[in-house]
Amino acid sequence: TPAADRGERQEKGFLNRMADKEQRPGSSGHAGKPVPQAEKKLHEAVCVLLVELCERFTFFGIVCNMILFCTAKLGYRSHQAAMVNVCFVGTSTLSPVLAGWLAEHLVGRTKLVCICMFLHFLGTALLPVVSFPFEDVYTDRRHIVLTLPKREQKIVFYFALLTASLGIGGIRAIVCPLSAYSLEDCGPKELLSFFNWFHWLVNLNSAVVFVSISYIQQSVARNLGFLIPFVSGLMALITIHMVRGEMIYKPKADSSLVTTFGVIFSALKACCVRYRYLGTDMPSWLDHAKENHGGHYTETQVEGTKSLTRLFPLFTFQILYRTCIMQIPSGYYLQTMNSNLHFSGFVLPVAAMNVISIVPLLILVPILECINSWLFSSKDTGHSPTIYIVVGHFSAALSVLVAGFSEMHRKHFPQVEQTLSQEVLLVSSMPCLHLAPQYILLGVAEALVTPSCSLLSFLLVPERMRGISMHFLALFNGAGCFMGALFVQTAHAGTQGCWFPHLLHEGKLERFFFFLASLMVVNTLGFWTIAHRYNNLHEDCTDELRGNLPGEKLLKHEKAIKHYNALLESSPILSPVEKT
Numbered sequence: 001t002p003a004a005d006r007g008e009r010q011e012k013g014f015l016n017r018m019a020d021k022e023q024r025p026g027s028s029g030h031a032g033k034p035v036p037q038a039e040k041k042l043h044e045a046v047c048v049l050l051v052e053l054c055e056r057f058t059f060f061g062i063v064c065n066m067i068l069f070c071t072a073k074l075g076y077r078s079h080q081a082a083m084v085n086v087c088f089v090g091t092s093t094l095s096p097v098l099a100g101w102l103a104e105h106l107v108g109r110t111k112l113v114c115i116c117m118f119l120h121f122l123g124t125a126l127l128p129v130v131s132f133p134f135e136d137v138y139t140d141r142r143h144i145v146l147t148l149p150k151r152e153q154k155i156v157f158y159f160a161l162l163t164a165s166l167g168i169g170g171i172r173a174i175v176c177p178l179s180a181y182s183l184e185d186c187g188p189k190e191l192l193s194f195f196n197w198f199h200w201l202v203n204l205n206s207a208v209v210f211v212s213i214s215y216i217q218q219s220v221a222r223n224l225g226f227l228i229p230f231v232s233g234l235m236a237l238i239t240i241h242m243v244r245g246e247m248i249y250k251p252k253a254d255s256s257l258v259t260t261f262g263v264i265f266s267a268l269k270a271c272c273v274r275y276r277y278l279g280t281d282m283p284s285w286l287d288h289a290k291e292n293h294g295g296h297y298t299e300t301q302v303e304g305t306k307s308l309t310r311l312f313p314l315f316t317f318q319i320l321y322r323t324c325i326m327q328i329p330s331g332y333y334l335q336t337m338n339s340n341l342h343f344s345g346f347v348l349p350v351a352a353m354n355v356i357s358i359v360p361l362l363i364l365v366p367i368l369e370c371i372n373s374w375l376f377s378s379k380d381t382g383h384s385p386t387i388y389i390v391v392g393h394f395s396a397a398l399s400v401l402v403a404g405f406s407e408m409h410r411k412h413f414p415q416v417e418q419t420l421s422q423e424v425l426l427v428s429s430m431p432c433l434h435l436a437p438q439y440i441l442l443g444v445a446e447a448l449v450t451p452s453c454s455l456l457s458f459l460l461v462p463e464r465m466r467g468i469s470m471h472f473l474a475l476f477n478g479a480g481c482f483m484g485a486l487f488v489q490t491a492h493a494g495t496q497g498c499w500f501p502h503l504l505h506e507g508k509l510e511r512f513f514f515f516l517a518s519l520m521v522v523n524t525l526g527f528w529t530i531a532h533r534y535n536n537l538h539e540d541c542t543d544e545l546r547g548n549l550p551g552e553k554l555l556k557h558e559k560a561i562k563h564y565n566a567l568l569e570s571s572p573i574l575s576p577v578e579k580t
Contacts, residue, residue, distance in 0.1 A: 049201070051171065051236050052202070053201070053202075053205045054233070054235045054236035055168060055171050055172065055233075055236050056202055056205050056206060056209075057205055057208075057209055057229075058120075058124060058164075058168070058229045058233045058236065059092060059168055060205070060206045060209040060210065060213075061209050061213045061229035062088070062124075062127070062161075062164065062229050063085060063088065063089060063329055064209060064210050064213055064351035064354070065213070065349075065350065065351050066081070066084065066085045066088065066329075067081040067082060067085055067329070067330070067333050067334065067337070068337065068350060068420060069131070070084055070085075072420065072422075072423045073130075073131065074150070074153065074154060074157065075150070077502045078334050078500070078501070078502045078503075078504075079488050079489065079491075079492040079497075079500045079501075079502070082329075082330035082331065082333070082334065082485075082488050082500075083330075083485045083488050083489060084161075085329045085330060085333075086326050086329060086330050086481055086482075086484045086485045086488070087481070087482065087485050088161050088165060089326065089329060089481050090478045090479075090480075090481030090482045090484075090485070091161075091162070091165040091166075091478075092165040092168045092169065093474055093477050093478040093481055094169070094474065094475065094478035095165050095166050095168060095169020095170070095172075095173075096168075096169040096170075096172040096173035096471075096474060097169075097173070097257070097471045097474050097475055097478075098166075098169060099112060099116060099166075099169040099170040099172075099173040099174060100173040100174070100257070100467075100471060101256075101257055101258070103173070103174055104256055105256075105258065109174055112170055112174060113170060113171075113174050115170065116166065116167045116169070116170020116171060116174070117167065117170075117171075118167075119163040119164070119166045119167035119170070120163075120164060120167025120168065120170075120171065120233050120236070121167070121233060121234065122160075122163050122167075123159075123160045123161065123162070123163035123164025123165070123166075123167055123233075124160075124164055124229050124230040124233040124234075125230055126156055126159065126160035126163070127157075127160045127164070127229065127230065128230060129156060129160075130153055130156050130157045130160060164229075164233075167233075171236065188455065188459060189372060189373070191455050191458060191459055192372055192385065192451060192452070192455045193369060193372065195450075195451035195452075195454045195455055195458075196365045196368060196369060196372075196451045197365065197369075198451075199361070199365075199446075199447075199450055199451055199454075200361065200362060200365040203358045203361050203362065203446075204358075204362060206354070206358060207354075207355045207358045207359075207362070210349075210351045210352055210354045210355050210358075211349070211352050211355060213229075213351075256468070257468060257471060259297070259301055260304075260305050260308060260468055262289075262296075262297065263286065263289045263297050263301055263302055263305040264286070264289075264305065264309075266288070266289040266296055266297065267285055267286045267287070267288045267289040267302075268285075270288035270289065271285050271288055284306060286302055286305055286306050286309065287302065289301075289302050289305075290302050304461070304462055304464060304465045305465075307460065307461045307462055307465060308461055308465055308468060308469055308472065310460065310533070311456065311457060311460060311461070311469060311472070312472075313527075313530050313533070314453065314456060314457075314527075314530075314534060315457075315472055315473060315475075315476040316476065317393075317523055317526060317527040317530075318449075318453060318473070318476050318477060318480060319476055319477075319479050319480040319483055320480065320483070320519055320520055320523040321392075321393055321396055321445075321449060321480065321520070321523065322476075322477050322479075322480025322481060322483075322484070323480045323481075323483050323484040323487060323516070324396040324397070324399070324400055324442070324445075324516065324520055325396065325442060325445070325446065325480075326480070326481055326484035326485075327399075327400060327403065327442070327484070327513075327516075328354060328357060328439070328442060330484065330488060331403065331488075331500075331509065331512070331513065332353075332403060332435070332438065332439065332442075333350060333351070334504060334509075335403065335406065335407060335410065335435055335504070335509070336350050336353045336432050336435060337350050337420065337425075337427070338410070338425070338427045338428060338504045338505070339410060339427060339428050339430050339431065339432040339434070339435065340413075340416065340418065340427060340428065340429050340430055340431050340432060341418065341420075341432050342418075342431075343431070343432075343433070348432060350420070353432060353435065353436075353439060354439070356436050356439040356440060356443070357439040357440065357442050357443035357446070358443060359440075359443065360440050360443035360444045360447060361443050361444075361446055361447040364444065364447040364448075365447060368388075368447070368448075384531075384534060384535040384536070385451075385452030385455055385456065386452070386456075386531040386532075386534050386535060387531075388448040388449065388451075388452040389448065389449050389452050389453065389527065389531070390524065390527060390528050390531060391448055392444070392445040392446070392447075392448030392449035392452070393445070393449065393520065393523060393524040393527060394521075394524050395441050395442070395444045395445040395448070396441070396442060396445040396449075396520055397517050397520035397521045397523075397524055398441050398517075399437075399438045399439075399441035399442045399445065400438070400513050400516050400517040400520060401513070401514065401517040402437050402438045402441060403435075403438040403510075403513045404510040404511075404513035404514045404517065405510070406434065406435050406437070406438060407504070407509050407510040407513065408510050409430065409434065410428045410430045410434070410435075410504075411428065411504075411505060412430075413428045413429040413430040414428075414429050415427065415428060415429065415505065416428075416429045426503075426505075428504075428505065453473065454470070454473070456534050457469045457470055457472075457473045458470065460534065487512075487516065488500055491512045491515075495508075495511075498511075499511050499512040499515075500512055
């Protein structure tokens with residue numbers, strides 16, 4: 001029968017994968033000697049982590065002072081510079097999804113890695129071109145002025161940002177996917193620990209970037225700052241070239257984004273037709289896409305898509321949360337830039353205030369590890385990170401609310417002149433450290449929400465759907481970034497620049513923050529009402545999800561039959577006649 005043939009093919013594929021795993025420890029290393037499996041995995045993990053940190057260093061180096069560069073160098077208005085920065089973050093978030101699709105269907109993984117390395121190199125190399133000339137270069141007592149016209153400068157700038165973001169996407173999707181860290185056999189406790197410490201390392205790296213690069217760009221030589229992302233990107237490219245044979249991972253071809261979207265659109269189309277003409281009922285609307293119901297997709301593909309669609313409400317509620325997080329490189333940055341940066345005779349870099357939002361995360365992760373160890377060790381009560389997400393969303397709403405009150409407080413201080421990147425600005429005399437509470441609250445939110453969402457997205461789907469689930473999480477996070485840019489443009493255009501002004505002391509930026517905080521409160525309450533759907537993280541829940549797939553059911557039945565036959569053969573009770 002077709003079902004039996006399909007089960008036989010799946011069992012053969014399973015055996016082939018097991019054979020590949022058994023052959024892997026004997027792979028040749030230096031001088032033809034076999035390399036231990038644990039040592040090889042450690043080597044691969046260290047290389048992947050190194051490339052990940054170099055790529056993040058490049059990314060944060062571009063983002064940390066982009067608003068100051070756009071306003072001081074390119075002459076942008078404040079809301080335009082904020083939108084450029086947020087859109088770059090959104091493009092870098094979405095580009096791994098595009099790179100994964102291209103690698104799977106059009107280009108191939110090896111070729112795409114080479115293309116993305118070139119784009120990454122080109123983008124980071126063009127950014128110093130935009131920032132020329134160097135102000136500290138003189139010849140014959142005359143200042144050298146060699147610069148591009150404004151129009152060409154902006155074209156090169158946008159092209160550099162686009163190529164850099166596409167290169168970042170390829171590196172994240174192909175060289176540094178989650179499959180590189182061998183998480184297949186990890187339970188909820190181990191996965192949450194991994195995501196906590198992974199984001200801890202990423203944020204530790206970003207803290208170093210925000211302090212060092214922002215100071216160099218702002219105080220030492222503002223145009224030299226873009227050279228540092230270029231050097232960091234070059235380091236990442238060299239690392240990829242050295243170990244590309246071990247770092248280019250090929251995921252399982254059981255599912256893809258195209259298949260998932262195909263199942264959804266096929267089911268929606270069939271639902272509309274049958275509801276209008278036939279009116280047949282089914283347990284799930286996605287069942288219309290199955291072959292035995294007139295669709296074009298197998299039961300395995302449809303059941304995998306079902307498990308993924310359970311996460312769509314979770315993903316949807318992350319959009320507005322991500323919009324709040326995007327206030328750090330937009331609204332909060334502008335507030336800090338228009339505050340007094342002098343502290344004990346030292347001028348603090350604007351982007352260095354971002355470190356205040358990172359410190360809570362660096363402190364909370366070890367504490368959360370202790371809490372998780374105690375909660376997951378308890379056998380009587382289940383534990384789900386949904387409570388972390390609810391608290392994190394509330395913390396983000398409170399942060400934006402505090403930002404509104406801080407903006408009102410900032411305007412009560414007299415204005416003073418302040419030099420930033422050799423530009424004299426009229427700013428409030430309020431010390432920038434008064435803005436610390438709003439940064440701290442967003443840092444707490446990130447420490448609670450991001451690892452928890454990653455855990456739910458990774459754990460509550462079958463193993464073959466985990467990569468697709470993380471892609472969908474990236475899609476919704478990218479949508480939140482672009483929604484943040486849309487909010488900025490709408491607030492500026494709809495209020496004639498009042499809610500998001502160019503000069504903050506002439507507008508009402510606090511109204512924008514209050515509006516966003518009210519939306520986030522509603523968003524938090526909405527997620528709280530559905531959080532119970534993701535409360536069960538025990539093995540029986542994940543096994544039930546995976547056991548619904550017919551191929552895995554068939555394999556379980558075949559194993560049970562083999563075990564039963566083995567018992568019959570070894571049983572001393574049954575006579576030879578009964579055994580036959």
